[in-house]
Amino acid sequence: MRVVIAEDSVLLREGLVRLLADAAIETVATVGDGPGLPGVVEEHEPDLAIVDVRMPPSFTDEGLRAALAVRERRPGTPILVLSQYVEERYATDLIGGGAEGVGYLLKERVSDVAEFIDAVRRIAAGGTVIDPEVIGQLLGRRRADDPLEALTPREREVLGLMAQGRSNGAIAEGLVVTEGAVEKHISNIFAKLDLQPAQGGHRRVMAVLAYLGRADA
Amino acid sequence: MGELSSGIGGAGEPPARAGTPGGGATRAGRAVSVMDGPWHPAAMARSAVTWTSALYLAVSFASGLTWFVVLVAGLSVSLATLIIWVGFPLLALMMVAWRFGARLERRLVRTAFGVAIPDPYRPRPQSRNPFARLKAMAADPATWKDLVYLGLLFPLTLVEFVVSAFTWALTGTLLFMPLIVLFGGGMEINLGRVTYWSGNPFEALPVSAVGLVVLAAALYVTRGMAIAHAAWARLMLGANASQAENRELRERTAHLRASRARGVDAAEFERRRIERDLHDGAQQRLLAVAMDIGRARAKLDEDPEGARALIEQAHAGTKEAITELRDLARGIYPAILTDRGLDPALSGLAGRAPVPVEVDVDLPERPPAAVESIAYFIVAEALANIAKYARATRASVRVAREDRWVVVEVIDNGVGGAVARAGGGLSGLADRAATIDGTLIVDSPPGGPTIVRADLPCTW
Numbered sequence: 001m002r003v004v005i006a007e008d009s010v011l012l013r014e015g016l017v018r019l020l021a022d023a024a025i026e027t028v029a030t031v032g033d034g035p036g037l038p039g040v041v042e043e044h045e046p047d048l049a050i051v052d053v054r055m056p057p058s059f060t061d062e063g064l065r066a067a068l069a070v071r072e073r074r075p076g077t078p079i080l081v082l083s084q085y086v087e088e089r090y091a092t093d094l095i096g097g098g099a100e101g102v103g104y105l106l107k108e109r110v111s112d113v114a115e116f117i118d119a120v121r122r123i124a125a126g127g128t129v130i131d132p133e134v135i136g137q138l139l140g141r142r143r144a145d146d147p148l149e150a151l152t153p154r155e156r157e158v159l160g161l162m163a164q165g166r167s168n169g170a171i172a173e174g175l176v177v178t179e180g181a182v183e184k185h186i187s188n189i190f191a192k193l194d195l196q197p198a199q200g201g202h203r204r205v206m207a208v209l210a211y212l213g214r215a216d217a
Numbered sequence: 218m219g220e221l222s223s224g225i226g227g228a229g230e231p232p233a234r235a236g237t238p239g240g241g242a243t244r245a246g247r248a249v250s251v252m253d254g255p256w257h258p259a260a261m262a263r264s265a266v267t268w269t270s271a272l273y274l275a276v277s278f279a280s281g282l283t284w285f286v287v288l289v290a291g292l293s294v295s296l297a298t299l300i301i302w303v304g305f306p307l308l309a310l311m312m313v314a315w316r317f318g319a320r321l322e323r324r325l326v327r328t329a330f331g332v333a334i335p336d337p338y339r340p341r342p343q344s345r346n347p348f349a350r351l352k353a354m355a356a357d358p359a360t361w362k363d364l365v366y367l368g369l370l371f372p373l374t375l376v377e378f379v380v381s382a383f384t385w386a387l388t389g390t391l392l393f394m395p396l397i398v399l400f401g402g403g404m405e406i407n408l409g410r411v412t413y414w415s416g417n418p419f420e421a422l423p424v425s426a427v428g429l430v431v432l433a434a435a436l437y438v439t440r441g442m443a444i445a446h447a448a449w450a451r452l453m454l455g456a457n458a459s460q461a462e463n464r465e466l467r468e469r470t471a472h473l474r475a476s477r478a479r480g481v482d483a484a485e486f487e488r489r490r491i492e493r494d495l496h497d498g499a500q501q502r503l504l505a506v507a508m509d510i511g512r513a514r515a516k517l518d519e520d521p522e523g524a525r526a527l528i529e530q531a532h533a534g535t536k537e538a539i540t541e542l543r544d545l546a547r548g549i550y551p552a553i554l555t556d557r558g559l560d561p562a563l564s565g566l567a568g569r570a571p572v573p574v575e576v577d578v579d580l581p582e583r584p585p586a587a588v589e590s591i592a593y594f595i596v597a598e599a600l601a602n603i604a605k606y607a608r609a610t611r612a613s614v615r616v617a618r619e620d621r622w623v624v625v626e627v628i629d630n631g632v633g634g635a636v637a638r639a640g641g642g643l644s645g646l647a648d649r650a651a652t653i654d655g656t657l658i659v660d661s662p663p664g665g666p667t668i669v670r671a672d673l674p675c676t677w
Contacts, residue, residue, distance in 0.1 A: 060556040084543060087553045088568060089561035108539045111532065137568025 001124060004044055005030045006037045006063060007052040007082075016050065016110065023117045034062035038069045041077060048124040052107070053083040053090065064090055071097050078123050082107045088137040091130055099205055103129040128165050128205040135163045150192045158185040163208045250331035251443040258433040266331045267436060270443035271385070273329035274377045280325075281374030284318055284367045309351050312360060319363035322370075323454050330447040337362075337456035340467065359460070366453035373449070377442050384435045391428030394421040480652035483645045494545050502538040506531045554593050558583045562593055563614055570600045572629075575613040584623050584675045591649055591673060592616060592625045595657065598642045599627035599669040607631025607667060618675075625671040633665030643669070 003020060005027055007013040017027045028044045031037055033056045041049055049070060055062040067079045078101030081094060091104050103123040109131070110116050119129045139148070139160055151159065154175075161171045168186070172179045190196070195208070249255075249266055261267050291314070295307035316338075323334045337359040342349050354360055390397070395418035456464060513527035554562040560578040567574035583589065596614055603609050609631030616625050647657035655673035 054552065060552070085547060085552055087557075087561060087565050089553065089557055089564065108536055108543075111536060111539075137565055139568075 001025045001048070001121075002028045002044065002046045003048045003050055003120075003124075004028060004037070004040050004046045005050045006032075006034065006040075006055065006066060007050070008032045008055045009052075012052075012107075019110065019113060019116075020120070022113075023120075025117070025120065033057065034066035037063075037066040038073055041070050041074060045074075046077075048078045048080060048101075048120060050080045050082065050120075053081060061090065064093065067094065068097065076101060078126065079103065080105065080120060080123050080129075082110070086131045086133045086137075088134050091134045091138075095128070095130075099128045101126045101128075104134060105129065105131045106133060122165065130164055130205070132160070132164055135160045138163070147193055151189065155185050155189050155192075158182060159189050159208060162186065162189075162204055165205045251440060251447055252330075252332060254331075256440075258436055261436045261440065262432075266329075267439065269329045269331075271381065271439045273325065274374075274439060274442050274446070275381045275385070277325070277370075278374040278378035280322075281370040281372075284315075285371035288315065288364070288368055312351070312354060315364050315367050316354065316360060318367050319454055322366065322450065326447060326450045326454070330443050330450075332447040332451060334451055334455040337454070337460050337464070359456070362453045366450065373446065377446065380438065380442065384438050388428060388431045388435045391424055391431055394424040394428065395419070397421070476648070476651035476654075479648035483648040483652075486645055491545065491549060494541075494548075498541040498545065499538045502534050502541065506534040506538065509534065548597075550590070551593065554589055555586075559589050559592060559616055562589075563596055563616065566593075566597055566600060567614060570612070571604050572609055573611045574600065575611070577614065578616045580616060580618050580623070584618075584673075587653055588623055588655075588673045588675045591646070591653065591655065592623060592671065595625055595643075595646050595650070595669065595671050596627055598646055602643070603627075603629045603631060603667075607633075607665075609665075609667075621674060621676055623673045623675045625673065627669045629665070629667050631665050631667060632663075633661045633667050634663040635659055635661035635667060646671075 001024075003025060005013055005016055007016065007030070013030055013032075017030070020027055028046055029040045031040050034051075035057075037049065037051060049067070051063040051067050053061055053063040055066075063083075064081060067081050070077050070079060075098070079094075080103035081090070082105055083090065084107050086104065086106050094104055095102055101123055103119060105116075105119065109119070123129055139156060148156070157175060158171060161174055166174070168179050168182045172182045175182070249264060251266055251270055254264055254266060255261065288311070291307070291311045295304040295311060298304040298307065320336070323336070327333050339353065339357050339359070342353045344350070398416075398421040399418045509527045509531035513524040513531065516524040516527065551562055551565070553565060559580065560576070563576050563578060567576045584592075596616075600612065600614075603612050607629050609629035612627065612629040614625075614627050616623065618624075643657065643659065650657045650671055650673060653673060655671060657669070657671045659667070659669050661667040
């Protein structure tokens with residue numbers, strides 16, 4: 001597996017390279033700013049691009065814009081965006097052009113190596129990984145006449161885990177219930193939120209995130 | 218909510234907003250002034266200000282005379298004794314006295330005519346030295362205008378007295394003629410060319426009718442004199458245009474100075490808080506991590522299991538430190554606010570709040586950075602207070618542009634009863650708002666709901 005990294009902090013960049021190398025993932029190129037990313041991606045055609053949000057020259061959401069540019073020029077390129085802060089608005093921007101092969105995680109998740117490598121592999125394979133904090137923010141929001149109010153607390157928990165891209169089995173394990181119970185919750189959620197029932201990890205995530213992100217539309 | 222106060226303002230008074238009626242005696246609920254009351258005779262007869270004016274015009278001759286005597290005597294004595302130095306303290310005493318007289322006159326004019334005349338004096342010097350104060354008094358043109366007014370009060374009130382006495386005596390005599398005839402017997406009445414004899418009260422009734430007409434005339438005469446006197450008093454006892462402007466500028470300077478000082482204090486307070494948070498939080502955690510790793514290194518050879526446990530502890534510690542640093546950095550300045558503006562930043566805040574928060578941001582464009590930042594932190598503080606004290610089950614945040622103002626409103630359905638606490642988060646934010654001439658109001662009756670509202674001026 002081959003990745004490119006866009007990260008301006010040398011310390012973190014080198015750390016990432018080593019961490020990935022330990023897991024037999026090859027880093028083919030690194031850049032230190034946002035505008036350089038699309039060119040590098042076109043040149044190396046990696047399996048995944050790992051991008052920091054805040055980078056030169058503007059030190060605002062440079063990395064996010066670079067990520068969107070990459071997705072526009074080479075649709076479907078898997079991208080993992082790392083950020084010191086997670087903001088739901090960034091997440092909804094990012095998945096606006098399709099949630100397949102998109103990841104958005106807090107930078108510090110890198111330190112849980114095994115989980116991080118797992119996320120990297122899932123994204124490269126076309127999955128969606130969104131930081132639990134973002135899901136928390138999206139679920140915490142309220143609008144007038146919010147259909148989320150109709151959900152029971154347990155259904156809300158299931159929705160949160162589902163939005164993170166967990167499988168039914170993983171959700172059942174996390175909540176200590178049977179898979180059958182999880183399936184029942186999920187069909188209730190889809191019914192209450194008026195969503196098309198969907199199979200497969202990322203399709204489900206997309207549906208849920210599209211629903212949650214609708215407030216920004 | 219714990220640390221709010223009701224009505225934390227900038228420097229006491231909010232800045233005047235466009236369309237607010239200026240001061241003056243004619244606001245609803247206040248007495249009418251002779252300047253702009255109704256002109257119909259019946260309305261004038263019913264209006265209290267007419268009768269207070271009449272009273273003033275009739276009796277102020279006494280104070281006019283008194284001041285004339287005091288001033289003439291006092292000034293000539295003090296001028297004559299200047300040569301032996303006694304004159305100076307006497308003159309100073311006179312000056313203080315006539316300033317006092319002018320203040321009294323201002324109050325009388327307000328009571329009698331309903332015309333408010335604010336003191337036009339320059340502010341007192343900071344010095345406690347009485348000579349410095351006297352010097353400043355003597356240098357103030359308003360002091361000398363006071364003297365002119367009081368000096369000329371005598372001839373003015375003399376005329377007013379004579380006219381009033383004649384007018385009201387005539388009016389009274391004619392109006393009450395039937396009573397006079399009843400108690401004083403028959404009388405020959407001479408009305409210009411018409412002369413007739415009235416032997417009983419009924420025959421005198423037509424005279425009363427004439428008296429009514431004269432009463433109307435008397436009312437107009439009184440009104441006219443009152444207006445003239447009030448205008449003269451306003452001219453001599455009040456501030457002229459440039460004095461009024463100076464006064465306004467002085468007040469504004471004082472307001473700005475105070476709000477700037479509070480803004481600096483608020484910033485200092487913030488820096489101390491950040492220092493404390495860094496010191497108590499991340500710094501201590503990293504120190505603990507360093508110690509864990511140091512111990513793990515020592516144990517690595519003889520006790521690898523113990524070393525592993527220590528490393529796990531250190532790993533957890535670093536993650537906690539990262540979380541703390543992130544929260545701290547967000548508290549100093551949230552990156553998303555710069556990147557995307559208020560709506561996403563406030564949505565993020567709302568998402569992290571423990572109670573459901575509805576967010577409604579309606580701004581045509583992004584306001585200046587200072588306004589955005591103050592608005593953001595007001596909402597952050599209000600939501601933090603709601604989480605801590607309000608026991609609310611929901612809250613809403615509204616940001617909208619009203620005219621040239623950005624209005625920020627945070628409402629919760631909690632228990633209310635906010636109690637003032639100086640140095641609290643929201644009063645610090647009120648101070649920050651004051652630095653840009655904004656205001657912050659907290660309305661929190663016991664039992665709720667609590668409303669935190671900020672009006673931030675903003676031109677863009």
